[in-house]
Amino acid sequence: MVSLIGSKIERKEDKKFLTGKGRYTADINLVNQTYAYFVRSPHARAKILNVNITKASKSPGVVKIFTGEEIASEKIGGLIAGWKIVSQDGKDMKVPNHPPLAKHAVNYVGDHVAIVIAETLEQAKNAAELVDVSYKIHKAVVNTADAMQSEAIYEGIDQNLCFDFILGDKRKTEDSFSSADKIVKLDLRNNRLIPNAMEPRACIGDYNSSSDELTLYTTSQNPHLSRLVLSAFGGIHPEHKFRVVAPDVGGGFGSKIYAYAEDAVAAWASKKIERPVKWVAERSESFLSDCHGRDHITHVELAIKNDGKIIGLKVDTIANIGAYASLFATVTPTYLYAPLILGLYDIPTAFINVKAVFTNTAPVDAYRGAGRPEATYLIERIVHKAANEIGMDQAEFRRKNFIKKFPHQQCLVHNIDSGDYVAHLDKALEISDYKNFENRKSESAKKGKLRGLGFSTYIEACGIAPSAVVMSIGCGVGLWESAEVRFNATGNVTVFSGAHSHGQGHDTTFAQIVGDRLGVPMESIDVVHGDTDKGPFGMGTYGSRSLAVGGSAIAKACDKIIEKGKKVAAHMLEGKPEDIDFKDGDFILKNSNKKKTIAEVAFACYLPGQFGEIKSPLPPGVEPGLKETSFYDPVNFSFPAGTHICEVEVDQNTGETQVVKYTAVDDFGTIINPMIVEGQVHGGIAQGIGQALYENGHYDESGQLITASYMDYTMPRADNFPQIKVDYTTTPATSNPLGSKGCGEAGAIASPPAVMNAVIDAIGADVSMPATAEKVWNAIKKNDYKKSAA
Amino acid sequence: MKSFNYKTATSTKEAIKLFSGRSAFLAGGMTLLPAIKLRLAAYSDLINIKKIKGLSGIRASSKSLKIGSAITHAAVASSKEVIKSIPSLALLADGIGDPQVRNRGTIGGSIANNDPAADYPAACLALNATIHTNKRKIPADKFFKGMFETDLKKGELIEAIEFEVPEKSSYTKFPNPASRYAIVGVYIAKLKKEIRVAVTGVESCVFRCKKIEKALTDNFSESSIDNINISSNGFNSDIHASAEYRAHIIKVMAKKAVSTC
Numbered sequence A: 001m002v003s004l005i006g007s008k009i010e011r012k013e014d015k016k017f018l019t020g021k022g023r024y025t026a027d028i029n030l031v032n033q034t035y036a037y038f039v040r041s042p043h044a045r046a047k048i049l050n051v052n053i054t055k056a057s058k059s060p061g062v063v064k065i066f067t068g069e070e071i072a073s074e075k076i077g078g079l080i081a082g083w084k085i086v087s088q089d090g091k092d093m094k095v096p097n098h099p100p101l102a103k104h105a106v107n108y109v110g111d112h113v114a115i116v117i118a119e120t121l122e123q124a125k126n127a128a129e130l131v132d133v134s135y136k137i138h139k140a141v142v143n144t145a146d147a148m149q150s151e152a153i154y155e156g157i158d159q160n161l162c163f164d165f166i167l168g169d170k171r172k173t174e175d176s177f178s179s180a181d182k183i184v185k186l187d188l189r190n191n192r193l194i195p196n197a198m199e200p201r202a203c204i205g206d207y208n209s210s211s212d213e214l215t216l217y218t219t220s221q222n223p224h225l226s227r228l229v230l231s232a233f234g235g236i237h238p239e240h241k242f243r244v245v246a247p248d249v250g251g252g253f254g255s256k257i258y259a260y261a262e263d264a265v266a267a268w269a270s271k272k273i274e275r276p277v278k279w280v281a282e283r284s285e286s287f288l289s290d291c292h293g294r295d296h297i298t299h300v301e302l303a304i305k306n307d308g309k310i311i312g313l314k315v316d317t318i319a320n321i322g323a324y325a326s327l328f329a330t331v332t333p334t335y336l337y338a339p340l341i342l343g344l345y346d347i348p349t350a351f352i353n354v355k356a357v358f359t360n361t362a363p364v365d366a367y368r369g370a371g372r373p374e375a376t377y378l379i380e381r382i383v384h385k386a387a388n389e390i391g392m393d394q395a396e397f398r399r400k401n402f403i404k405k406f407p408h409q410q411c412l413v414h415n416i417d418s419g420d421y422v423a424h425l426d427k428a429l430e431i432s433d434y435k436n437f438e439n440r441k442s443e444s445a446k447k448g449k450l451r452g453l454g455f456s457t458y459i460e461a462c463g464i465a466p467s468a469v470v471m472s473i474g475c476g477v478g479l480w481e482s483a484e485v486r487f488n489a490t491g492n493v494t495v496f497s498g499a500h501s502h503g504q505g506h507d508t509t510f511a512q513i514v515g516d517r518l519g520v521p522m523e524s525i526d527v528v529h530g531d532t533d534k535g536p537f538g539m540g541t542y543g544s545r546s547l548a549v550g551g552s553a554i555a556k557a558c559d560k561i562i563e564k565g566k567k568v569a570a571h572m573l574e575g576k577p578e579d580i581d582f583k584d585g586d587f588i589l590k591n592s593n594k595k596k597t598i599a600e601v602a603f604a605c606y607l608p609g610q611f612g613e614i615k616s617p618l619p620p621g622v623e624p625g626l627k628e629t630s631f632y633d634p635v636n637f638s639f640p641a642g643t644h645i646c647e648v649e650v651d652q653n654t655g656e657t658q659v660v661k662y663t664a665v666d667d668f669g670t671i672i673n674p675m676i677v678e679g680q681v682h683g684g685i686a687q688g689i690g691q692a693l694y695e696n697g698h699y700d701e702s703g704q705l706i707t708a709s710y711m712d713y714t715m716p717r718a719d720n721f722p723q724i725k726v727d728y729t730t731t732p733a734t735s736n737p738l739g740s741k742g743c744g745e746a747g748a749i750a751s752p753p754a755v756m757n758a759v760i761d762a763i764g765a766d767v768s769m770p771a772t773a774e775k776v777w778n779a780i781k782k783n784d785y786k787k788s789a790a
Numbered sequence B: 001m002k003s004f005n006y007k008t009a010t011s012t013k014e015a016i017k018l019f020s021g022r023s024a025f026l027a028g029g030m031t032l033l034p035a036i037k038l039r040l041a042a043y044s045d046l047i048n049i050k051k052i053k054g055l056s057g058i059r060a061s062s063k064s065l066k067i068g069s070a071i072t073h074a075a076v077a078s079s080k081e082v083i084k085s086i087p088s089l090a091l092l093a094d095g096i097g098d099p100q101v102r103n104r105g106t107i108g109g110s111i112a113n114n115d116p117a118a119d120y121p122a123a124c125l126a127l128n129a130t131i132h133t134n135k136r137k138i139p140a141d142k143f144f145k146g147m148f149e150t151d152l153k154k155g156e157l158i159e160a161i162e163f164e165v166p167e168k169s170s171y172t173k174f175p176n177p178a179s180r181y182a183i184v185g186v187y188i189a190k191l192k193k194e195i196r197v198a199v200t201g202v203e204s205c206v207f208r209c210k211k212i213e214k215a216l217t218d219n220f221s222e223s224s225i226d227n228i229n230i231s232s233n234g235f236n237s238d239i240h241a242s243a244e245y246r247a248h249i250i251k252v253m254a255k256k257a258v259s260t261c
């Protein structure tokens, strides 16, 4: 039998998605449903003096209007930050209250003030226009760089500082810097991104007063976690009477991890009015109120020896986390970021300081890569600059500093179990035809174009995460994953996963794992996820964890099935369990031609009694049924790594930049379905090219979001990308039974510095992300001026 | 979206009759419907004019090319008549928005709307067009009056746009990377009597750039544009392009247009 692992099997779920038969939250309509529209703050920072709903309440079709007043009086809890960070002075981070509907103050444009519920959406919108809110406007704090010097937004949070975090050994690092031959410095900005999942957020709260059951349909990447948060902290409804369903979800990229204000309010409101309450975001609401990503200002210094050896790294970052601390907002710029600044280099000393600041902008949280793109960007930019400054070839400089022995304990946090960085570098050099770059450069020059080449040799920490480790550094939950593998009596299999698929193709990949492990054909396996009433509690999908952690739970559950199956098969074959081999779906009695298929064994498990010819197959003491559960907690993070090489052409006259060649060679450990992985890599690179050249969440001084639609926020399109060449090298992860490392975020992590290094190589000058035409043109001009002045 | 009545006219006459104080003509709806959905506009009646036969012809003669106002961008882009008589106009239409927009949006809707960054207004000015309405003929030079403002009176319907066939012409567009409207669009046309250069995307309304016109009249070459000084005074400045950058790009686009004329 050909192994299913490593097979390019077409995605089972694509048929429904490609033929328009996906069933998303907005497609669900319930009997007696009402429609909600949120009144949002038009101001970035203001006191709420009064909310007058008298006129709005009389508007045709209005069922009910709730404001922050009712939410507060019902003791509905605020939205929480799930990870506690401790500052360098030993004090806990400071976070403001985040009520689902604002009562006293609004803190960003789009902040929630009231929910208007009506018989139709149009009526809800008409009434929302009549809700009369009086504000006292205050000067907004908008800029990441100046936030600490600005007026405090919240009482008790001085300097708008959430925390002042450090990692590393300062003294040792200073020592390295004093013995360095050269110190390379760089100031960087990691631009704010707005996620823009294809499906906007949506939710329906549906309360059944006869059973006291509350169901929330929502666009979530982790329905179990949302239920936990809304139940335990929001106090919306007790967990055992609360069902959260995340049906088909059209992309998340992190932005759908969090339980949002709309989820809490729609669920709570449906209890109040005892009717379903449906809310679907318009694209403009997504721009304003989905959690944004990135937004760092960083100063980085690298200490090197004349021979190119890196001996120290110092980093100062200000991370803008927006108006409130969202669920993972505090871990993203700390533990998901700081340990990764070392990249895949053997750097003996490092020290990093991260200050997280509040501003009157949309909350910033994990977005594809979460912290790791920011880390990779700074190390890969400074490495590029360092190699240039000492006149070493980019590939050789990297090769010299790579970690080469595994396992490798880094000087900050991570113990990297496996990898072969030279292998993917060499393969990428080969595939990208690095040696002939100069020829391509002259060809471009003939067309009047400046051509540049940029590297990104990256590492990330995925497989999030070993619970004991993360809980010891402030995480409010364990990050294991669950699975249940259930044989039905007729021999087919239902697999329940606590992970959630919103584009990742779990229905296929997970079925491949089960099919491979149990020898059951793909078409007899169904993967179920996204409903807290089906399957055990699980932590959901983010941080490239679903395969490494969720897939491992499935593999473990399969192993338990085999174990029980052997006992039953032994009884049926009149042998001993230890004499039973399991292979390709058959239980075989050693040294005999006697065997039972796994389907026969499963059937037998469900019919334990004597029935005509059929004798009870179950050995004494063995329970009927064939269903196993596993909660898998990884022993370590996994460490995907790779080499990306980008080439760009810049039009000297306009500054327009086009990516013309892109090569990605990644080590994701064991690959289950190369076709799905390739799609993930393509998507990630597209997002990274978007960050490097096009996307930018821009607020003006008063805190208005200027890039609040596709007219101004540049989502890249197909013609912005070249053909992307994707290949792999493989060193299996040792921290999980599948050997998989994760691939979901790699493209978005690796590509921004590859693109930016290429732009900088082309124009010979520094430029910040996004490298828009005008910025690049200005940089060329300034550089020409410098050249002629020199 | 606030609700409205939807009516379809089959003749210009009927369309005018159906029009009342709070109506709007609906052509492709690519501009009008988003405005209504975003609650920036509200009407009691939308009058669909796409079924009016008289608005959907393309007629070419040696001197002029007349395009019915309800003709879509896609139809202009692929029209044999247009490609033959004014190829640059077909290329302009092919570069508007995306396939969905090109298959719905119309030339009449585009110029009636007069977006400061739209492409067709530049074609109208450069190709010395005449706008035919149900009431009169308006020269393009008088039609485009300001930001989203034209010489059209309430309830006046554009029937066709008649372009002068140039000796040669070219349109080059430096698109806004997000919206793909023009940050700068330069249309250069060598007409029988004069050279016209129209610029869109740069000010609140499309305009003719007399400096470039003069330079090209003296010497129709790329190099004659090099020495022109374009002042950025009064130019748009936004997150995508400063006024100075726009001034620079006008020259780059003009040179490109000359070289592809």
Ligand SMILES: Cc1cc2nc3c(=O)[nH]c(=O)nc-3n(C[C@H](O)[C@H](O)[C@H](O)COP(=O)(O)OP(=O)(O)OC[C@H]3O[C@@H](n4cnc5c(N)ncnc54)[C@H](O)[C@@H]3O)c2cc1C
Pocket: B024, B025, B026, B027, B028, B029, B030, B031, B032, B033, B049, B069, B070, B095, B096, B097, B098, B101, B104, B105, B106, B107, B108, B109, B110, B111, B112, B113, B115, B117, B118, B119, B120, B152, B156, B157, B158, B159, B179, B180, B181, B182
């Ligand atoms: C995503 C997107 C991208 C776009 N990109 C571009 C671009 O790159 N370049 C560009 O130039 N444009 C662009 N457009 C605009 C597009 O060209 C529109 O089609 C055009 O502006 C309006 O044409 P319409 O037929 O859709 O008009 P409608 O939206 O139906 O009407 C627009 C206005 O014109 C009036 N009107 C329509 N027809 C007539 C008539 N015959 N007489 C009098 N008044 C009339 C209407 O009452 C309304 O006020 C884009 C639009 C979208 C949605």
